[in-house]
Amino acid sequence: DVKVTQSSRYLVKRTGEKVFLECVQDMDHENMFWYRQDPGLGLRLIYFSYDVKMKEKGDIPEGYSVSREKKERFSLILESASTNQTSMYLCASSVRAGATGELFFGEGSRLTVL
Amino acid sequence: SQQGEEDPQALSIQEGENATMNCSYKTSINNLQWYRQNSGRGLVHLILIRSNEREKHSGRLRVTLDTSKKSSSLLITASRAADTASYFCATASANYNFNKFYFGSGTKLNVKP
Numbered sequence: 001d002v003k004v005t006q007s008s009r010y011l012v013k014r015t016g017e018k019v020f021l022e023c024v025q026d027m028d029h030e031n032m033f034w035y036r037q038d039p040g041l042g043l044r045l046i047y048f049s050y051d052v053k054m055k056e057k058g059d060i061p062e063g064y065s066v067s068r069e070k071k072e073r074f075s076l077i078l079e080s081a082s083t084n085q086t087s088m089y090l091c092a093s094s095v096r097a098g099a100t101g102e103l104f105f106g107e108g109s110r111l112t113v114l
Numbered sequence: 115s116q117q118g119e120e121d122p123q124a125l126s127i128q129e130g131e132n133a134t135m136n137c138s139y140k141t142s143i144n145n146l147q148w149y150r151q152n153s154g155r156g157l158v159h160l161i162l163i164r165s166n167e168r169e170k171h172s173g174r175l176r177v178t179l180d181t182s183k184k185s186s187s188l189l190i191t192a193s194r195a196a197d198t199a200s201y202f203c204a205t206a207s208a209n210y211n212f213n214k215f216y217f218g219s220g221t222k223l224n225v226k227p
Contacts, residue, residue: 004156031213033215035217040219041219042202042217042218042219042220043157043202043217044217045214045215045216048214090156090157092157094213101144101145101162101206101213102147102159102162103147103149103157103159103204103215104159105149105156105157105158106156107155107156108154108155108156110154
């Protein structure tokens with residue numbers, strides 16, 4: 001089975017801190033994604049990557065950056081956390097575009113910024 | 115926005131009843147998928163229907179797709195208390211490198227024992 005592991009389930013940070021959210025997948029998937037989930041807004045795409053060192057902005061990239069130095073690892077970085085970044089963050093991976101293309105999700109990281 | 119939108123936002127039924135959730139979207143798609151999310155957890159893929167398919171079954175799940183109306187429905191038959199979760203539709207547009215997915219805000223299903 002595909003496993004997508006997010007390093008922290010719960011984090012509490014202070015405004016202005018730098019925050020790293022790590023995600024690792026074990027199925028050699030080319031594509032990796034970071035979403036944030038807020039009540040009533042569904043999942044919104046922050047960034048995605050379709051190959052090592054490749055990244056593309058999603059719908060809400062402001063205030064975030066990403067890093068993909070290895071195929072299995074995709075990191076989300078909040079350079080200077082703000083209270084409006086309090087949210088559930090979900091990492092996902094998928095094979096390169098094709099017949100299935102389903103997403104495999106991690107368990108999520110709930111971030112609170114005080 | 116290309117986002118899928120689910121309807122209703124919340125649904126409460128008795129165990130044994132059928133649950134129907136609907137999804138509408140705005141632009142052409144490569145495929146449409148349904149996901150389930152238990153409270154506070156990640157999403158789990160349930161079923162995928164391609165744009166050239168009209169209906170698909172998987173166990174107690176039945177999905178229909180009407181591309182002319184840009185809508186899909188998910189039917190869960192003979193519901194169980196364990197089906198209590200949020201359900202999301204995701205539409206996918208594709209290019210060579212990746213599927214880009216758009217999610218709605220979900221239907222929260224409560225199945226009462």
